[in-house]
Every structure is written in structure tokens, then in C-alpha cells.
Amino acid sequence: MTGGPSAMTLNLNRLLDRIEDGLAVIAAGLLLCAVLMVSLEVVARYFFNSPLSWTFEVTEYFLLFIPCLGMGWLARHDGHVSIDIVTGRLPEPLRSRLARVVALCVSAACLFVAVWGAIATWESYSKGARIEAILQTPQFLIYSAIPLGFFVCALEYARKALRAAPGEAEST
Amino acid sequence: MIEWWILLPLIIGALLILLVLGFPVAFAFLIINLAGIELLQGGGRAYHQLILSIYASVTSFSLLPIPLFVLMGEILWHSNIAGRALGAMDKLLGRVPGRLSFLTVGSGTVFAALSGSTVANTAMLGSMLLPSMKARGYAHDLSMGPIMGSGALAMLIPPSALAVVYATVAKVSIGKLLVALIVPGLLIAALYVVYIMIRAKLSPESAPAYDVDKASTREKIEGLVRYVLPLSIIVFLVVGVIFLGVATPTEAAALGCLGSFGLAAAYRDLDVKRVILALKGTLSISVMMLTIMAVAIGFSQLLAYSGASRGLLEFVTAMDVSPIVMILLMQLIVLILGCFMEQIAIMLITLPIFIPIIKALGIDPIVFAVITLINLEIALMTPPFGLLLFVLKGVARDVPMKAIYLAATPYILIDVLVIFLILIWPEITLALTRLVR
Numbered sequence: 001m002t003g004g005p006s007a008m009t010l011n012l013n014r015l016l017d018r019i020e021d022g023l024a025v026i027a028a029g030l031l032l033c034a035v036l037m038v039s040l041e042v043v044a045r046y047f048f049n050s051p052l053s054w055t056f057e058v059t060e061y062f063l064l065f066i067p068c069l070g071m072g073w074l075a076r077h078d079g080h081v082s083i084d085i086v087t088g089r090l091p092e093p094l095r096s097r098l099a100r101v102v103a104l105c106v107s108a109a110c111l112f113v114a115v116w117g118a119i120a121t122w123e124s125y126s127k128g129a130r131i132e133a134i135l136q137t138p139q140f141l142i143y144s145a146i147p148l149g150f151f152v153c154a155l156e157y158a159r160k161a162l163r164a165a166p167g168e169a170e171s172t
Numbered sequence: 173m174i175e176w177w178i179l180l181p182l183i184i185g186a187l188l189i190l191l192v193l194g195f196p197v198a199f200a201f202l203i204i205n206l207a208g209i210e211l212l213q214g215g216g217r218a219y220h221q222l223i224l225s226i227y228a229s230v231t232s233f234s235l236l237p238i239p240l241f242v243l244m245g246e247i248l249w250h251s252n253i254a255g256r257a258l259g260a261m262d263k264l265l266g267r268v269p270g271r272l273s274f275l276t277v278g279s280g281t282v283f284a285a286l287s288g289s290t291v292a293n294t295a296m297l298g299s300m301l302l303p304s305m306k307a308r309g310y311a312h313d314l315s316m317g318p319i320m321g322s323g324a325l326a327m328l329i330p331p332s333a334l335a336v337v338y339a340t341v342a343k344v345s346i347g348k349l350l351v352a353l354i355v356p357g358l359l360i361a362a363l364y365v366v367y368i369m370i371r372a373k374l375s376p377e378s379a380p381a382y383d384v385d386k387a388s389t390r391e392k393i394e395g396l397v398r399y400v401l402p403l404s405i406i407v408f409l410v411v412g413v414i415f416l417g418v419a420t421p422t423e424a425a426a427l428g429c430l431g432s433f434g435l436a437a438a439y440r441d442l443d444v445k446r447v448i449l450a451l452k453g454t455l456s457i458s459v460m461m462l463t464i465m466a467v468a469i470g471f472s473q474l475l476a477y478s479g480a481s482r483g484l485l486e487f488v489t490a491m492d493v494s495p496i497v498m499i500l501l502m503q504l505i506v507l508i509l510g511c512f513m514e515q516i517a518i519m520l521i522t523l524p525i526f527i528p529i530i531k532a533l534g535i536d537p538i539v540f541a542v543i544t545l546i547n548l549e550i551a552l553m554t555p556p557f558g559l560l561l562f563v564l565k566g567v568a569r570d571v572p573m574k575a576i577y578l579a580a581t582p583y584i585l586i587d588v589l590v591i592f593l594i595l596i597w598p599e600i601t602l603a604l605t606r607l608v609r
Binding site: 024027028031032034035036037038039041042046056059060061063064066067068070071073074075077079080081082083084085086087098099102105106109110112113116117119120142143146 | 191192193194195196197198199202203206219220222223224226227230231232233235236239240243418419422423425426427429430451452454455456458459460462463464465466512513514556557
């Protein structure tokens, strides 16, 4: 690798950052919404005796969207906990090579889940399946969080795998 | 089909290898699940099942306290609520030897009742108290020790995010488990105090007494009323409502968050910057935990499918060992794993195997849960890789790692002592659970 990264790579890099940040902001918003909705539910039930039955269901969907939307963002910040007993002690060229192989495997696994998630989402869309609960939410809307989240996460780990190691031509 | 006793070490071994190679915990579980599905279930449609299990494992109302309890801790950490409460408690203590150590345990316990995050709690105590303890020449086991010990209490005393994870994986009542953890948590704090008292008495030079600015009774009471007592509102919103049967643990968690926000706002401590910081911190910890939960539930399904869970169960029940020996054996495994591994991973590896066994042996699942959680708390402080050791190393960079290990030792022993006390008198943890409506 000689010379700096091309303008296109830079743009793609920035685009992925933006997507990850955007999804993370939505996830944080959902988290705050959940706090408000559940508190409202308690108040509605105990003080006005009129439970808002839908909060239960909606917050459950949030619990799938929060990790899925935040996954790629967290991966960029190395927030997915890992155990560095051995890797922390490896000499440098070996350590970053291993880290790249790990990132590549994780990326492949996430892509695999994204593909199967897309298949599951598509199938429930074409069947018009709905979740058996009060709101009768279309299943595919909820399932879609899985392919979306894992796909962005796969991209992030692919970027980690491809990124030049410190000491090589270019680093970010 | 291959025999379970060949499969079990293969599955666990492969998982451990991935973890050692530095795979993030969540994705190590994911890859093992994918491989298991391919090799044992022939792939294909079975992957469809994995997607459904990802969906099903996190979309559970009872998991919502995980992010909410963490959010409570983050608000406490980023607003100045903790600092003010600490200042007020500082005034209450007179000129006693080891007063800063007592202050650490006292405030650590109070903050543990407001926060579900051990790391936030320890980092907070460390940055607020360690500098003045060092300036006063406190010994390591009376400065760093109580910080780690009482920092770790956040995962025992409700709200506790890890207790929710445990209850979900082991399928025990979250409300009951949270309540069952109160007395053991307070007992541990009390024993820490006793240790500090004895230690400061026997060697006064390890916690030199110093003159404190005398606060008037009026000042003391004012500090208590303004900065410490209001915290009990939050404790009530979380624990009280569960006790009274007014709200589910999830609703209690939401009320607790709202209460924390409200209190921070009342002290005029809430601005956009702090809320964003708290949300950011909460998002990283909860996404990390929920991602693990989403992909790792498939792991227990894999163990069940391979026949390992049932095979091991039959093997153990045929061995005819007494329940107490079995508990000790299982706890030994948790303790050993705890030296190297992160807590959720330990729970997800061991609980699918342990839970059927303790059911078969007639061991109370709540007692077992409390003991295991205390043991997992120890895991945070055991060398070489206890998380809190490193949190503290981050706060006190010039202290050698060995000194930090030694400082944690008395507190680890106290935790072990409490585990034995609970084994002897399970009522320590069960008595309160009977009061829950």
C-alpha cells in the first residue's frame, strides 16, 4: 500500500461512520422513549386506572432494535467486550495480524446472520405474517432490525480487517 | 450422533479457544452457534431458527431493566449527585481512625443502591476518594481495597443489571432475586466495615487519623437532609415498589431512571451535555450486554440439542454426591472461570448446565443465584484479570499491579465468608423474599 487512501475510500469511511452514528442516535432515542413509556404506563395504571397495554409490546421491540442499531457503532469504538489475556501479550506484528483475522471472521459471521435475517424478513413480508399480540405488528418490520444491524456490523468489522496496521503504510 | 461427553468438551473448548484468540464475547458465541447448527443440525432451515431465537431472546419485557439500571448509574456518575452526597456523609464522620475507608464503604453502598454498574461505581469511588486517601498515607488494603469491594457491591445491591441477566438465563423471578440480594449485599458491606475497624485499631499507621474541620450539628443535619435523604426516594422507586407489589421490576427500573433524572434536575445538575454523556455510556454497556444475550441464548439451545445438558445431568445425579459438595464444585468452576473471563460469558456457559442439576438436587434456585452472583463479584477482583483491578489501575497509575492484587485479598476473603454464611443459613437471603407481595 503506497500513498494515501483514495478519495472514494475516505468517502465510504465517512459514510459508514455516519450510518453507524445515526443508528446509535436512534437507539439512544428508543432507550429514552422506553423509560418514558414504561413510567407513563405505571402512572396510567395506578392513578388513572387505564393501562396503556401497547407500551409492553412496543418496548419489547425496542429491546431488539437497541442492540441491533447500536452494534456497528459499538464495534467501531471497540466496545464489544473481549478477553485479551493472550492477545495483549503477543508481539506487535503478530497481534495486529491476529486481530485482522478475528475481525474478518466476525465480519463473515455477521454477514451470514444478515443474509439469513434478510431471508427471514423477506419470507414474513411475503406471507404478510403479523406478530400475535395486541398491535398485530407486521413481523417483517421487527425482523428487519436483525439484517440491518448485522450488516452494518459486518461492514464495520470488514473495515477493521482491511485497515492498515500501525507501522504499515497508512493508519487511521 | 456423537456421544455428549465428547461433544461437551468440544463445544466448550472451541468457545474458549475463540475467546482466548480475542474474539468479542458476543461473536465467539455466535460463531460457535453457527458451527453447531451446521455440524449438528445440518444447516439450512436451522439458520432460520437462529434468527427467530435472536428475535425471541431479547424481545422480553423483563430484560428492559438491564439498560435502565445502567442508565441510573450513568446519571449518578455524570451529574454531581454522588459528589454532594459524599461531601455530606464526610461531614457526618468525626475524627475516627480509618474514616476515609469507612466513608468509601458507606458511600459505595449507598451508590450501589442507586446504580447497576460496577465499573461506574468503582471508577467514581476511585476518582473521588483515592487521591485524598493517598495524600493521608492510607495503606493499600484500606484505600484501594474498600474501593474495589464496595464498588463491586453495585452488582449485588439492587438495582443490579447482572442480576437481571442471571434471572433471565436461569429463569428465576427477577423481583425475588433483586430482593434476595439486599441482605447479603449489606452484610458484605458491614463485614468490610468490621475489617477496617480491626485493621485501623491494630495498626493505626495504616490509616492515620487527621484533623477534620468540625461541622456543626446544624450543618451535618442540613447536608444529610439535602443531599443524602433524597436518594432514598430513588431507592424506594426501585426496591420499594417491587416490595409493595405496585410495579414489576421493569417498571421499577423505569421509575428509578425517571427519579434519577428528576433528582439531577432538582439539584440543577442536568444539562444536555451530561444527558448525552450518560446516554452514550448507557448505550455502550447495554448494546454490549444485549448483543451477547441476543446471540448467546442459542448456545444453551445448542448444549441441549447436543444432548450435553441431559447427559451431564444424568451423570451428576448418578454420582450421588451431596448437594452441598455439588454447590461447592460448581462455585469452584465459576471462581476459576472468573479469574479469566467476563461475567455474562461465565453465566451463559455455566448456567445452562448448572440449572438442571440444582433443580434435580433440590437446591433452592434463589440461594444458588445469590451465591453465584457473590462469586461473580469476586471474579471482578481476582487476579490476573479482574476487571475492577484494571479500573483501579487506571485511576492509580503509579501503583504496581501486585499491590492492587494484595489490596483486594481481604475483601475477596470476606465475600467467600459470606458465601459460606449463606450456605449455612439460607435465611439470610430468603427471609426478605417472603415479604414480597
